[in-house]
Structure formats: structure tokens, C-alpha cells
Amino acid sequence: MAKYEERRFFMRQSLLVLSAANKVPLLSIIKKSVPTVKLIAGDVSANVLSSYFVDDFWEMPLLKDIEIDYFITYCKKQSVRYVIPTREGELLHFAKWKDVLEKEEIYVMISNRSAIELTSDKLIFYQTLKEYGYPVIKTSLNIADIESSSFVIKEREGAGSKNLHINIQKDEAMKVWPRLDNPICQPYIAGKEYSVDIYMMKNGKAKGAIVRERVLIINGESQITQTVHKPELAKLAMDVAESLNLYGHVMFQIIEDTNGRLHIIECNARFGGASTLSIEAGLDSFKWFIQEANNQSINDIEFKPPTKPLKQIRYSKDLII
Template identity: 75%
Template sequence: MKQSLLVLSAANKVPLLHIIKQSVPNIKLIAGDISSNVISRFFVDDFWEMPLLKDLEIDYFIANCKNQNVKYIIPTREGELLHFARWKESLKKEDIHVMVTNAKGIAVTSDKLLFYQSLKKYGYPVIKTSLNIADIESDSYVVKERAGAGSKNLYINISKEEAIRISPQLNAPIFQPYIGGKEYSIDVYMMKNGKAKGAIVRERVLVINGESQITRTVIKTDLAKLVMEVAETLNLYGHVMFQIVEDIKGQPHIIECNARFGGASTLSIKAGLDSFNWFIRESNKQSICDMKFKSPVEQLTQIRYSKDLII
């Protein structure tokens, strides 16, 4: 029976499913989601309509994984990372492997205030973050939720007065100074030995509703080195993604880290960051330390757009 890889919260993540198929073509691909009415089910070998996370019991989950010969799991939603980080060791005992970092790493990366405090302690150039806007002196501000990811409840480049007015609408608002400049996303693969395998830097050329619609790879060895050091310091694992803004003076400011595969991270896989293949090899106790990673010399550009499937 062919081994299976389960993508959690598959929803409409069709580009992710395509890149996994290209990376590991000899594996059965299963999309999992709480709704059966998702488009991802049309692009995989099988579909699993799953219970809500709060109703998902580990014995039930393990039994269903074994029934479908699921050996590898890719969480894709911020809200499920900590849950599966806590289950990780129990699943490993059943020969089921999850590409997720440890619970401590998830706690740090999912809490923007804790992330700032942790990186500041080590002297990294992380953007100042506070619960109190009075702690921040800036011409304009960013207001966002303390936890979570994405563009929901994200307000950028607004006045102090507007930031104060908007913040009560958020569940747990945090404040940051707005820093203009070029935005970069950096994908990193962290090995089981705690070392970074490699990093790809992507320039966010066109961002709509918090998502990169046009992205291109760039050679920024300083940024790649910086985030690999940060990822090693935080003892992260698997595919993780950092966001950085480089100001007009060329100084980097680390904004946040999403300890998962990002929406436009498929570009980094195409550019040579072979995260899914590496994850499977490491899960099978195969060392990838001697496998060479080369940063792309040729610039690649990704354009994300809608496409029809007629069946």
C-alpha cells in the first residue's frame, strides 16, 4: 500500500498541492479539511472530511491515519500548529511524522509580542512591538492582532489617533511603528539537528490583502543569513517563513515569523528549497546534511492568479 501524505486545512491551497506532487510524485496525496465543499478535493488522490480541531481526538486521528497509511502530515493553518506540535511525539511513536516545530517555538512565533521580546533579548533587529502605543514614537503606526497571521485586523501606515480609535475593535491589539521600504519574505528549511539547510529570499512586489500576488526571488545573502541565525536561535523545525522590511537606509527590521508554509512559498520550492522531500527523508531517518543546497542564480518571478478547472 502506497504511503500517504496528509495536508491539513487544505481548503483552496491548490498551488501547495501541486508543488507537493511535483516534489514527491510517488506518494499518495490526501487533502484534509472540516468542510467537504472545498476545491482542494479535486486536485488530490483522496479527501478526508475532518472534525473540528476541538473535537479531534488523538486515538481517532491515529486510527484514521493508519487506515489510509498516512505517514507524513503538513499543517498549513496557524491555528493548528500548536495542537499538532503537542501531538508530534505521540504521532511519531506510531510512525506518523508532522512537519511542525516544537510547542515552545510555536508559542514564540505565534505571539508577536513574545516574538519581539525574545529576539530583542538576543540583539536581533526586530521591529518594536508593544501593547501600549505610548511606548512607540513614530510618524505612523501598524496595529494588528497579537496572535494569528494574515491580513485580518491588520492596519498599516495609520496615524496615532486612528490607531487608538481602531484598537478596541481587535481582540488583543499590539502596536508597531510603520517603517517604509522593501518587503521581503524569506523561506527557511530547518533540519532535525537544529541547523538551517538553506533559505530563499523573495521580494513582495505586489501585495493585495496581505498576500503576495507578484513575488520574485532576489539574492540577499545578508537577509538569508540573518533569518537562518534567528531560526536556529529559536530552535525551529521544518519549513518556516520570515517577513522583513528593509528601510531606505538598507537596515533590516524583522516583522514576524510564520512557522509554516506560506501562500507564496511555492516559489521557494521551485527555486531549490526542497522542503517536502527533505522532510520525508528526515522522517525516514535519512540524513540530508550532505545534500547540497544552492541559492538560485537566475531570478524567478511568481504571479498568483485564478484558474478554472472544467471536469
């Protein structure tokens, strides 16, 4: 598509980012990727940073209080054609609505319901990947099932650092276990932790992947991240994503232990906190999503990963207005 036609195609259409909160880097990268789309941030609180970095802001009701007809009415009124969920708790909700919204020409960057249910449940995720023969980290509802000198205890569902306990001994694991709502146990494996961002196309194939080393992690989020050349790791993540029939931007967390063996930890079927680095590195997920939503094939678009490593440092910055 010619440059002029591309600009004209994107004009007067809106993209809604849900749970925008303080996700300014995400909003900035969307503006850079699809600059002529009207960008709307949605959040249940009006007192969030995102409201200062978008074209419009929606102080939306709690998700549990939104009926689908109300959501469609809002989208039609604001010319919202594209929706980006950014929070784990939104995924299943919008996966259920996906087909209905598409009939209204409102497209959500999200996998189907069965894929979301599978990736959201860490125990089912483990059981499924084990059946496929992938090197997934052992996961159990019983600490006694895990043979390890130290453990990782986390919630069975959800993402982030809430109720996450890493590299703890068995006696401590037994103490924290009752404090979690629905705990699972994994062995603690020493090694390097990587995130793999992937864009999955409508045809079920991976468009490309960027592997990031998580150099500095604070409260479960990467504060310093750099791209690395790990083709075997990228292929593993893409193979798994295709096996699970995922769609849109998805992210895997994988550990390479001290013997070079790979262990798949989990999959977040959404855009991650530090995934903006992968967009800069050539994984143009938002533009590809919009093109596919409008029945434009992206099969022949060349994916060009960086030839040199890119490093991302996440830090606070002042805005004076």
C-alpha cells in the same frame, strides 16, 4: 539513494495536508516534489477546490472535536505517515501531539511546542529576539510606547490580514485599538518587504534559504513575488531560526528600510501562501522532510539556489473536468 530505490521507498505512503481549502498551488508543488506519495487533502468543508487536485479527500471534523486517538486511527487506516499543517490555528495543536504521533510513526512538519508558542505570540517574539540582539521591530501593548509618525496595529497572535491596520495615524490607531481582541502596536517603517523561506533540519541547522521580494500584496498575501539575491538577509533569518530551534519549513517577514537597515517583523512557522516559489527555486522542503522522517540524512545534499531571479504570479485558472 538510487532513483529506483527512492521511488520504491516513497510508494504506498500517504501525506495529509490539513486545512487544504483552496490551496491548489501547494498541493501541486507537493505532487511535483514527492510524486509517488499518495496525497490526501483534509478540510472541514467538502466544498473546497483542493478535493479535485488530490488522490483522496477527508472531510474532517473541527480540530477542537478531534481526539488524538481518533486522528491516529484515521492515519493508520489511510497509511498516513506524513502530515503538513497549513493554518496558524493548527500549529500549537499539533505541536502538542508531535511526540505522541512520532511514536506511532506519523510525522508532522512542525517545530516543538515552545518554539510555536514563541513565534505565535508577536510580543514574546519581539522580546526574545531583542534579548538575542537581533534587529526586530519594536512591539508593544501600548501605543504610547511607540515613537512613530504612523503605526501598524494587529492582533498579538495569528497571521494573515484579519484586523491588520498598516500605516495609520495615531488618532486612527486609537480608534481601531478597541476593535481588536488582543492588539499590539508597531511603528510603520517604509521600505521593501521581503519573505525568507527556510528549511530547518532535525539537527537544528538551516539547510538553506530563499529570499523573496513581495512585489504585489493583496489582503496580506503576495500575488506577485520574485526571488532576490540578499545573502545578508538570508543569513539573518537562518541565524534567528537556529536560535529559536525551529524545524521544517518556516517563513520570516523582514523589511529593509530606505537606509538599508533590516527589521524583522514576524515568523510564520509553517509553509506560506507564496512559498511555492521557494520550492521551485530549490528549497525542496517536502522531500527533505520525508527523508528526515525516515532517518535519512540530508546533510550532504547540495542546496542550489537559482542563479537568476524567478518571478511568481498568482492568478485564477479554470479546470474543466
